[in-house]
Amino acid sequence: MVRGRKRAKGAEPLVMVTAYDAPSARVADAAGVDLILVGDSVANTVLGYPDTLQVDVADLAHHVAAVTRAGPRALVVADLPWPSYHQGRRTAVRAAARLVRAGAKAVKLEGGALRVPVVEALVDAEVPVMGHLGLTPQSVLPMGGYRVQGRGAEARERLVADALALEAAGVFAVVLEGIPPAAGRAVTEALEVPTIGIGAGPDCDGQVLVFHDLVGLNPGPVPRFARRYADLLGQATEAVAAFAADVREGRFPGPEETYPEDAPGGSPA
């Protein structure tokens, strides 16, 4: 049933990964992902902030432009940061326009039925919109921390209602974050548009991970929903430590890294 539904929405699960700069965008694109999300998680992953409330539209536009300059084939989606769509339609459209002019092909915003007027305004303004429900990190203050959402029949039904409201308003996809598999399945079965899960169980129409979690660039334990496929932080630390040891013990630079006195031309290659 879920499998049939998946096939109805697309032959294969959608793969989305975050990227925040040209190198991460190149990696994501070379790996063949379908969508690149320039997430407001840039606040935590790259900029050292404790939550996503700390970045604004200018910050996001800066990172969207860097991702776009890598020329990815994948669809670039940009997060509308808090509170760029909480002050009415005009400011939301203006914020989305800045992200589109920086290179985004779509924007993502958090929240359910409450966001319908803003989603409609963005769609009216010809900006494709992705929804985001469940554990929405921009709601960290009223949630009182990062808490799993959508547990129990009542909360699950609220999620489905919010998702249907977003779909009716015109979103082209919905991210589901931090909810049990039953809720992920219920929303996925209720919607015509695809769901993309992060900690939302195996039945979503796609999955998304944060680049830094996936490649092991985040210090500390990864969240339950993430899988670490590499240890780039460990490898990078080893590389820099090896450089430091080579310098201190006189092994760097060697003849290979040194310009001979008599070579013609000025090329540093």
Ligand code: KIV
């Ligand atoms: O900003 C982000 O990384 C996100 C994903 C977790 C979906 O919104």
Ligand code: NA
């Ligand atoms: Na986000």
